[in-house]
Amino acid sequence: MTAEGCREWRQSLGAHALGQLSEAERMALEAHLEGCAECRAELESLVPVTRLMPLADPERFSAAPAPPVALGERIAAQIRTEQRGERRRLRLRFAFGGAVAAAAVAAVLAIFVLPDGGSGPEQHVAFASLPPGMTIDATLEPHAYGTEIHMYVHGVRSGTLCRVFLRAPDGARMPAGSFRYRWGEDARAVLSSALDVSAAKAIGVRVGKRTFVAPLDPDKAGGNGNPNEEDA
16 A cells, blocks of 8 residues: 555554554554555554653653744744735636636627617417427517527426527527426426527427427517427
């Protein structure tokens, strides 16, 4: 075993040589000693010292030297200096992290949110051409940050993962979050996408391994699109 791994065991060797360990501690240490030659060698080097200790006369020992008077203050000053340095590093780290996060949010909003910040009417979409017993509805609400999506799913296998997305004008999928359907319950989830609903061309949901897509009409509220199923 490495010296690092034996550190805790070696701290008990002196007490073991003096017979000061509890029964449980002694048994645990002896089990370790059976497989560690280095700790056995160190214990053997301590045994002669323990035999000489009863011969020592405490009255002949000189007093331990007192530490310098200013030592405590120097240690405290060093600790304060290191603490100030750590706080300064943390402030810089948080400030940098906040700036990066703010820049990332600004970049997302600049790319995907229209200048007027949430335009167009609320839309209701009922997915059609679904397998028997399955129902998927969605309500899309425009907001300054993008689109809030209220999804309703019924009639799929319990535990099925449902991934929702909006389709951008260039055909790219903009993720809006995911949830799991639980059998016997009408699964309702509130999700969001950075893409403004007035710019979205379609809404899709991948239910397990099947993907269903319904087109959107940015100029019409309450429209039911003519959805279709995709393979991917």
